[in-house]
Amino acid sequence: MTLRVTMLGTSGAVPTVERNPTGIALNRDGRRLLFDCGEGTQRQMMRYGTGFDVTDVCITHTHGDHVLGLPGLLQTWDFNDRTEPLTVHVPPGEREAVRTLVRANGNETGYQVEYAEVAPGEIVLSGDGFEVRAVAVDHRSTAVGYALVEEDRRGRFDREKAEQELGIEPGPKYSKLHRGEAIEHDGETIHPEQVVGPARPGRTVVYSGDTRPASGIERAAADADLLIHDATFGEDMAERAAETGHATAREAGELASRADVDRLVLTHVSSRYAGDEAALLSEASAAFDGECTLAHDGLEIEVPLPE
Ligand SMILES: [Zn+2]
Numbered sequence: 053m054t055l056r057v058t059m060l061g062t063s064g065a066v067p068t069v070e071r072n073p074t075g076i077a078l079n080r081d082g083r084r085l086l087f088d089c090g091e092g093t094q095r096q097m098m099r100y101g102t103g104f105d106v107t108d109v110c111i112t113h114t115h116g117d118h119v120l121g122l123p124g125l126l127q128t129w130d131f132n133d134r135t136e137p138l139t140v141h142v143p144p145g146e147r148e149a150v151r152t153l154v155r156a157n158g159n160e161t162g163y164q165v166e167y168a169e170v171a172p173g174e175i176v177l178s179g180d181g182f183e184v185r186a187v188a189v190d191h192r193s194t195a196v197g198y199a200l201v202e203e204d205r206r207g208r209f210d211r212e213k214a215e216q217e218l219g220i221e222p223g224p225k226y227s228k229l230h231r232g233e234a235i236e237h238d239g240e241t242i243h244p245e246q247v248v249g250p251a252r253p254g255r256t257v258v259y260s261g262d263t264r265p266a267s268g269i270e271r272a273a274a275d276a277d278l279l280i281h282d283a284t285f286g287e288d289m290a291e292r293a294a295e296t297g298h299a300t301a302r303e304a305g306e307l308a309s310r311a312d313v314d315r316l317v318l319t320h321v322s323s324r325y326a327g328d329e330a331a332l333l334s335e336a337s338a339a340f341d342g343e344c345t346l347a348h349d350g351l352e353i354e355v356p357l358p359e
Pocket residue numbers: 064065074115117118262320
């Protein structure tokens with residue numbers, strides 16, 4: 053069951069030669085989602101081969117560096133004769149703004165596009181064994197973050213015990229037990245707990261969008277496998293980060309540490325650090341013991357299933 057995140061764009065508000073404006077492709081077992089869609093996102097999708105059959109675009113907020121790629125991408129899908137409907141999820145109150153942006157050239161797409169507003173705490177979409185929820189953040193404009201949360205997986209099936217201790221032949225009885233149903237065997241009732249371990253947690257991936265360190269993100273990211281967080285500035289610009297509704301790399305690291313996430317990816321890097329970004333990584337790493345990565349365009353992250 054693959055869960056792969058590709059960082060399509062990792063710049064702050066102003067792109068650089070190395071960094072495109074924000075976009076994140078997520079592929080869970082073939083279901084493709086896009087988080088934010090800065091200018092040029094469609095070419096980054098081609099460059100990094102993330103596939104175009106996206107079902108949902110989840111927008112964190114309507115600042116240009118997160119949405120200006122939408123009109124072009126939606127037009128390309130139209131040129132490609134897309135027929136599948138698309139849902140664009142936007143923060144509360146932003147439906148008309150995004151719809152107006154996409155329709156600015158007056159063209160209607162040949163496929164259906166739905167614009168859905170999502171408030172923090174709401175389920176944005178659900179798929180086979182997972183859902184995406186909107187998360188409260190703290191930015192200067194109306195904004196949300198997103199958390200992809202997988203359902204718990206079934207416990208491990210103790211085949212050795214079933215076969216050797218209980219003498220049950222491999223077959224349909226195994227799947228019944230694994231599904232949580234009791235079976236009759238040799239005149240005895242065998243309960244699933246006898247051969248199936250406790251449910252195992254699924255994976256959680258959280259994307260903050262642009263934000264100050266926010267309690268909503270911290271809660272959503274508790275024990276998460278992956279947190280992708282705003283790290284626009286370094287310590288030298290901590291005041292500016294507070295003024296502009298962004299986080300510093302150190303603040304991202306501190307939040308990741310409090311939430312006890314496995315892996316932190318820093319993104320939305322201000323162009324002022326171009327060529328001199330190592331400090332951001334060390335400032336975050338000083339505050340966070342887990343795996344910490346400074347995102348670059350094209351960074352691919354496979355999120356493994358926990359044992
Ligand atoms: Zn931004």
